[in-house]
Amino acid sequence: MTRSHASGDVPLIPLPALTLPALRQAVATLVPSRLPEFFNDMQAAFVRAGDEDSVVPIRMFYRQWGVVIEIERHPHTAARLHAAEAGLDDPDPKVRQRAIQEAGEIVRAAHRQVAGG
Structure with missing residues (x-):
């Protein structure tokens, strides 16, 4: 348990894998109001990845939304x-x-x- 999580702050869901389907499901479960933001960020990451010929923007997108889910699941x-x-x-x-x-x-x-x- 990290210091940011209070004792008894039981996670609502397990931490998902940093994959598009797992993160999309976690966002839909925990913060469905943020799905449009998730999809906009996803599109921007994939466009940037194509422009830069790099997977780094996609990995950054996964990490960013993994952090959002890590916080919101507590x-x-x-x-x-x-x-x-x-x-x-x-x-x-x-x-x-x-x-x-x-x-x-x-x-x-x-x-x-x-x-x-």
Whole structure:
């Protein structure tokens, strides 16, 4: 369990494989409102891969959405991230700074988890 996940923050689904079908299903299950964004990002990644003659943009797309799913499959962690994101608009610079730190910690932990660490 990573530090970003509170004790008892049981995942709603297992972490999916970083494949298009598995990620698409996870997005549809956890955050269906983000499916249009998922498909737009997918299309952009495949176009960029073709333009660059490289699979790197596709791998980056898989990693990006793996991180989204890693966060969203833990309800408490997702709520913390969304609260931090809301804090970015706060007029108080101290609140904004705490929000930046909190969001950064959550996202870095999710990247580590998706990377297998």
